[in-house]
Amino acid sequence: MYPIEQIRGAFPILHTQVHKHPLIYLDNAATTQKPQCVLDAIQEAYSTSNANVHRGVHYLSQRATDLHEGARRRVARFIHAPSDEEVIFTRGATEAINLVAFCFGEAFVRSGDEIVISTMEHHANIVPWQMLCQRKGAQLRVVRVNESGELDLDHYASLLSERTKIVAISHASNVLGTINPVKQIIAQAHERGIPVLLDGAQAIAHSRVDVQELDVDFYAFSSHKIYGPTGIGVLYGKRELLEAMPPYMGGGEMIAKVTFEHTTYNVLPFKYEAGTPDYIGTYALSRALDFVEEIGLEAIAQHEAELLSYASGRLLSEFEGSYILGQAEHKSAIMSFGIGEIHPFDLGTLLDQLGVAIRTGHHCAEPLLDRYGHTAIARASWGMYNTREEVDRFFDALHRVVGML
Ligand code: PLP
Numbered sequence: 001m002y003p004i005e006q007i008r009g010a011f012p013i014l015h016t017q018v019h020k021h022p023l024i025y026l027d028n029a030a031t032t033q034k035p036q037c038v039l040d041a042i043q044e045a046y047s048t049s050n051a052n053v054h055r056g057v058h059y060l061s062q063r064a065t066d067l068h069e070g071a072r073r074r075v076a077r078f079i080h081a082p083s084d085e086e087v088i089f090t091r092g093a094t095e096a097i098n099l100v101a102f103c104f105g106e107a108f109v110r111s112g113d114e115i116v117i118s119t120m121e122h123h124a125n126i127v128p129w130q131m132l133c134q135r136k137g138a139q140l141r142v143v144r145v146n147e148s149g150e151l152d153l154d155h156y157a158s159l160l161s162e163r164t165k166i167v168a169i170s171h172a173s174n175v176l177g178t179i180n181p182v183k184q185i186i187a188q189a190h191e192r193g194i195p196v197l198l199d200g201a202q203a204i205a206h207s208r209v210d211v212q213e214l215d216v217d218f219y220a221f222s223s224h225k226i227y228g229p230t231g232i233g234v235l236y237g238k239r240e241l242l243e244a245m246p247p248y249m250g251g252g253e254m255i256a257k258v259t260f261e262h263t264t265y266n267v268l269p270f271k272y273e274a275g276t277p278d279y280i281g282t283y284a285l286s287r288a289l290d291f292v293e294e295i296g297l298e299a300i301a302q303h304e305a306e307l308l309s310y311a312s313g314r315l316l317s318e319f320e321g322s323y324i325l326g327q328a329e330h331k332s333a334i335m336s337f338g339i340g341e342i343h344p345f346d347l348g349t350l351l352d353q354l355g356v357a358i359r360t361g362h363h364c365a366e367p368l369l370d371r372y373g374h375t376a377i378a379r380a381s382w383g384m385y386n387t388r389e390e391v392d393r394f395f396d397a398l399h400r401v402v403g404m405l
Pocket of ligand 1: 029030091092093094095122124125170172173174199201202222224
């Protein structure tokens with residue numbers, strides 16, 4: 001039995017009243033709520049173990065360093081990285097992708113080279129590559145998506161060539177929900193010796209990620225999408241690539257020896273971690289991962305899949321003119337939708353008056369919305385703590401709102 005009561009009891013914010021209605025939080029793809037153990041971890045670390053990490057010989061510094069490096073090992077275990085030295089802490093998935101676009105670009109991309117991304121990318125996995133292309137005179141090649149929201153794999157194969165330097169694709173789409181066949185995508189790129197970065201921002205909390213099984217070269221995700229604190233992200237990278245690339249930012253921590261004439265850089269992972277890290281946040285992230293593993297990712301994924309299927313069925317059968325953007329066979333718990341000509345902002349604003357939090361807008365994926373002829377869309381997204389009753393209350397609210405409009 002899925003322990004829904006126990007899970008909901010662990011998230012204080014779920015008891016919030018919004019405009020005199022109980023909160024129904026369906027904006028989990030934007031960010032997830034935090035369980036008490038994560039909130040406690042922040043309080044506990046600041047209360048008992050706060051001092052700058054790595055450089056200190058004193059007690060508190062060593063405690064803080066232990067928590068921070070323990071968190072790195074926890075993340076490595078969570079994604080099955082071969083070594084915690086291949087786990088770089090960043091501020092989020094965005095910074096992780098920018099790091100690769102910059103450092104990989106400096107090392108390996110020249111004029112005339114190509115970078116392959118896809119139409120369904122979040123801006124965070126478009127703009128850094130565009131900036132790289134502008135710097136280097138390289139070109140972006142973009143894999144098409146079909147009507148159901150799946151990647152056109154024939155088109156993908158046709159884009160790979162000796163000019164392709166890297167493939168950067170989302171593991172799961174934040175609009176369509178599509179879970180891409182990333183193992184196949186990676187294997188096809190590797191046949192040509194091309195490394196692959198996966199943007200795991202939308203996959204990490206909804207499926208088991210095993211970087212070794214995927215044989216992925218870089219994997220990026222954000223802590224706040226997996227019930228951890230904001231401001232922390234993870235970049236996993238294969239050692240040989242991380243070692244071959246130059247550092248990202250300069251400063252403390254990332255150096256071995258500095259003189260005015262010459263600086264040598266620190267070993268992995270510190271080479272990519274200039275400045276004081278958010279060691280309290282990394283510790284809190286490790287507690288979020290413990291929490292998720294206690295429930296079990298497979299159980300969470302199954303629970304969310306049931307909610308998605310129930311909600312999708314109700315939407316299409318109960319509302320004339322309704323549609324769902326993204327009908328891929330493999331989907332994570334995201335339903336981007338519209339009802340006739342109703343503007344998504346009106347839907348979102350009125351639903352909020354009834355306590356229901358959904359997201360509306362372009363979801364940082366403007367080229368994807370363009371592809372389907374939209375400028376904005378409504379999106380409901382589920383997390384481990386949502387219930388079938390909440391889906392029912394969401395639909396009660398949706399009927400009222402559509403009636404009003
Ligand atoms: N990639 C995808 C698919 C996302 O959904 C998001 C956030 O919504 C990001 C990247 C960026 O994540 P962050 O803003 O946490 O860096």
